[in-house]
Amino acid sequence: MRIVIVGSGKMGRAVAALAEERGHAVEAIGSAENAGGRALTAVRLRGVDVAVEFTRPEAAAANVERLVEAGIPVVSGTTGWEAELPRVAALVERRGGALLHAANFSVGIHLFLRAARHLAGELAGRPEFDAYILEEHHAAKRDAPSGTARVLRERLGKADPARGFPITSIRAGATPGTHVVAYDGPYALSHVARSRAGFAAGALAAAEWLPGRPGVHSFEDMLFGGPG
Numbered sequence: 001m002r003i004v005i006v007g008s009g010k011m012g013r014a015v016a017a018l019a020e021e022r023g024h025a026v027e028a029i030g031s032a033e034n035a036g037g038r039a040l041t042a043v044r045l046r047g048v049d050v051a052v053e054f055t056r057p058e059a060a061a062a063n064v065e066r067l068v069e070a071g072i073p074v075v076s077g078t079t080g081w082e083a084e085l086p087r088v089a090a091l092v093e094r095r096g097g098a099l100l101h102a103a104n105f106s107v108g109i110h111l112f113l114r115a116a117r118h119l120a121g122e123l124a125g126r127p128e129f130d131a132y133i134l135e136e137h138h139a140a141k142r143d144a145p146s147g148t149a150r151v152l153r154e155r156l157g158k159a160d161p162a163r164g165f166p167i168t169s170i171r172a173g174a175t176p177g178t179h180v181v182a183y184d185g186p187y188a189l190s191h192v193a194r195s196r197a198g199f200a201a202g203a204l205a206a207a208e209w210l211p212g213r214p215g216v217h218s219f220e221d222m223l224f225g226g227p228g
């Protein structure tokens, strides 16, 4: 496939390296030429099968919009722009485009979300165990709480609406990403990402899956056929 990678940061480079290893033709578009998504034109992207977007919260919506307008299926892993997703999703539907956005492309975290939701259901109505979420990421991560922590809180809240599941965020050091659901006392369930490789592999799998599937998809649609 011909894949355009928008964003040449840590994730963009990791996806590009893996895509090349898997035999795809890769082109990277970095920030210098792409203010407001201006490099993402139909002419520039002719022949591209799919785009993978890992940039910054303030840049993602414009990038995805320009890609959709250019008729390119888009996988976006940028976090922190979820408030703009409904507007962008409406554009995808209007244009018959394809978008798969995920705050976390690790397969393991999605299994973790399912397990956490199950645990929350089992512990609903047991207020003696105070519940909270802890998330820890490297010092350079811009958004807090993490997109994954917010998804986790929403899922846990569905299983046990009586609790708030407050989130504590730590930004320090170089850790790729740790999420913990703790029930004060007996239980803690955690997911620890050891490197960016898992995120890159998930994003690339999504890029290989998305072309030919119009609409707005989640990573869970791809992995499990729908949300857990």
Ligand SMILES: NC(=O)c1ccc[n+]([C@@H]2O[C@H](COP(=O)([O-])OP(=O)(O)OC[C@H]3O[C@@H](n4cnc5c(N)ncnc54)[C@H](OP(=O)(O)O)[C@@H]3O)[C@@H](O)[C@H]2O)c1
Binding pocket: 006, 007, 008, 009, 010, 011, 012, 029, 030, 031, 032, 034, 035, 036, 037, 054, 055, 056, 057, 059, 063, 076, 077, 078, 079, 080, 102, 103, 104, 105, 106, 141, 142, 199
């Ligand atoms: N979904 C997942 O599984 C997952 C996993 C890890 C990270 N993330 C998220 O992915 C995003 C990127 O993470 P990262 O670790 O790669 O960050 P990063 O190393 O800071 O890279 C971001 C890159 O985007 C570039 N950029 C900014 N605006 C752009 C634009 N309009 N067009 C093209 N490139 C642009 C930046 O360039 P400049 O430095 O020149 O501005 C930078 O090179 C973050 O939102 C992060 O939270 C998601």
